[in-house]
Amino acid sequence: MLAEFKKTLARDRTRMTINGFSPLGLVEMTRKRTRESLAHILCEPCPTCQGRGEVKTPQTVCYEILREILREARQFNAREYRILASQQVIDLFLDEESQSLAQLGDFIAKPISLQVESEYTQESYDIILM
Numbered sequence: 001m002l003a004e005f006k007k008t009l010a011r012d013r014t015r016m017t018i019n020g021f022s023p024l025g026l027v028e029m030t031r032k033r034t035r036e037s038l039a040h041i042l043c044e045p046c047p048t049c050q051g052r053g054e055v056k057t058p059q060t061v062c063y064e065i066l067r068e069i070l071r072e073a074r075q076f077n078a079r080e081y082r083i084l085a086s087q088q089v090i091d092l093f094l095d096e097e098s099q100s101l102a103q104l105g106d107f108i109a110k111p112i113s114l115q116v117e118s119e120y121t122q123e124s125y126d127i128i129l130m
């Protein structure tokens, strides 16, 4: 790991010397490439998006949860459902999506409760059957 890092720096120095008299554009290009390779060595994929660079919106996660509860309600006979999710997702269920949640609760005729899990990423959730 450290050796790889040193190698990159050495490579970088060489490139900067070679390109020392090049037009500014070329030097900038070299610098950009170096920064990318350093990031590649020093970083790891984002745990929230797994390196995709995008995460599902809280709205999308809300709908996924509602669909999953509907699926589970057809399959199992739970007394009650509890949604464990991030603050952003729970906030949506308490506000803009409160009607969708109430409608689903009426439809399956089971209570659905909410619980914030501060450790959860925006995309992660659990549905507990009680």
Ligand SMILES: [Zn+2]
Residues within 6 Å of the ligand: 046, 047, 048, 049, 050, 051, 052, 053, 054
């Ligand atoms: Zn990410």
